Amino acid sequence: MPPRATPRVLADLPLSPAIADMLKDSVELLPWDWAQSPKCEGEAISAIYTYGHPTVDAVLLDRLPGVRVVSNFGVGVDHIDVAAATKRGIPVGNTPGILDGATADMAFTLLLATGRRLAEGDRYARGPSFLRYDPSYLLGREIHGTTLGIFGMGRIGSQVAKRALGFNMTVLYHNRQRKPDAEQKLGVTYASKDELLAQSDYVVLTVPLTAETRHLIGRAELARMKPTSILINVARGPVVDTDALTEALTRRTICAAGLDVTDPEPLPRDHPLLQLDNVTITPHLGSATEQTRLRMAQMSIENLVAGLAGKPLPYQVSGR
Numbered sequence: 001m002p003p004r005a006t007p008r009v010l011a012d013l014p015l016s017p018a019i020a021d022m023l024k025d026s027v028e029l030l031p032w033d034w035a036q037s038p039k040c041e042g043e044a045i046s047a048i049y050t051y052g053h054p055t056v057d058a059v060l061l062d063r064l065p066g067v068r069v070v071s072n073f074g075v076g077v078d079h080i081d082v083a084a085a086t087k088r089g090i091p092v093g094n095t096p097g098i099l100d101g102a103t104a105d106m107a108f109t110l111l112l113a114t115g116r117r118l119a120e121g122d123r124y125a126r127g128p129s130f131l132r133y134d135p136s137y138l139l140g141r142e143i144h145g146t147t148l149g150i151f152g153m154g155r156i157g158s159q160v161a162k163r164a165l166g167f168n169m170t171v172l173y174h175n176r177q178r179k180p181d182a183e184q185k186l187g188v189t190y191a192s193k194d195e196l197l198a199q200s201d202y203v204v205l206t207v208p209l210t211a212e213t214r215h216l217i218g219r220a221e222l223a224r225m226k227p228t229s230i231l232i233n234v235a236r237g238p239v240v241d242t243d244a245l246t247e248a249l250t251r252r253t254i255c256a257a258g259l260d261v262t263d264p265e266p267l268p269r270d271h272p273l274l275q276l277d278n279v280t281i282t283p284h285l286g287s288a289t290e291q292t293r294l295r296m297a298q299m300s301i302e303n304l305v306a307g308l309a310g311k312p313l314p315y316q317v318s319g320r
């Protein structure tokens with residue numbers, strides 16, 4: 001089939017108005033469920049654009065044999081079967097590097113907010129009970145001078161470590177491979193998973209979601225943490241076993257958690273985790289700044305345009 005003048009792109013609409021505007025003259029956007037409709041001629045769809053986290057698997061790719069590129073708005077690609085795409089000769093693009101600062105800022109925002117009980121304090125300060133200052137209420141945990149453990153000393157993890165140095169924290173990290181350059185430049189110390197869990201006052205998760213990292217933090221890992229420790233997840237919800245976390249927070253075998261991501265996401269509105277005071281939750285806001293989201297839009301569109309033109313993607317996920 002000859003290529004159409006205006007390529008058709010399957011996307012989980014609605015996109016942000018800024019992205020829709022950037023794309024309006026160059027592609028025709030089709031809604032996600034188009035791929036399931038009887039009207040869908042698979043060959044006529046030239047690309048897939050993933051904005052939220054819709055699943056792109058082998059079944060979808062086989063239904064759309066005309067797809068030349070999958071472009072993702074974001075760095076995490078756990079919702080895309082990259083191996084299946086690679087096997088079919090389809091490159092997958094993402095947006096690494098430009099959201100590290102914003103996501104590390106969010107990790108630190110949650111760390112500070114959870115340690116110093118910001119959300120509880122805000123609720124109390126607005127509520128009917130706050131009629132007199134009382135030095136004994138809402139005591140939090142110190143941040144400066146404590147020990148931070150980072151699972152995933154990659155792009156985002158390194159930025160979290162940099163921020164921690166300003167708070168005079170000792171930083172431990174755990175990766176599958178040691179990072180001598182990070183150890184030298186940032187003064188961070190490699191630790192085994194167990195050492196990191198046992199010694200850290202704050203444990204921050206910045207690993208990708210893979211088969212290996214699913215439930216990286218489960219019952220056994222939470223049991224290794226100190227009762228005064230705080231868990232921060234800015235990676236992906238399923239990196240933590242939600243039931244085990246709910247139990248640990250309810251029984252206070254760990255002190256608190258700050259979660260930018262959950263499993264499932266969103267949590268059911270009546271989920272017990274949402275009833276707990278020792279959890280601070282944000283709705284997946286890691287990279288959500290005006291500046292970073294604009295750069296993500298530009299990068300994801302650069303990938304889309306390059307893939308449609310049959311050129312190498314500027315930011316391609318490794319298919320290995």
Ligand code: NAP
Nearest residue numbers: 076152153154155156175176177207208212234235286287
């Ligand atoms: P990255 O640069 O690839 O860093 C990931 C780090 O995780 C690497 O240092 C890697 O080291 C380590 N790692 C991977 N598998 C591991 C395992 N099984 N055990 C221990 N460490 C492991 O990735 P990034 O750009 O920092 O992004 C990380 C993740 O953050 C993304 O995949 C995404 O899911 C999430 N994210 C969330 C938000 C948000 O809005 N909350 C925003 C952006 C990104 P080794 O390979 O040596 O193990």
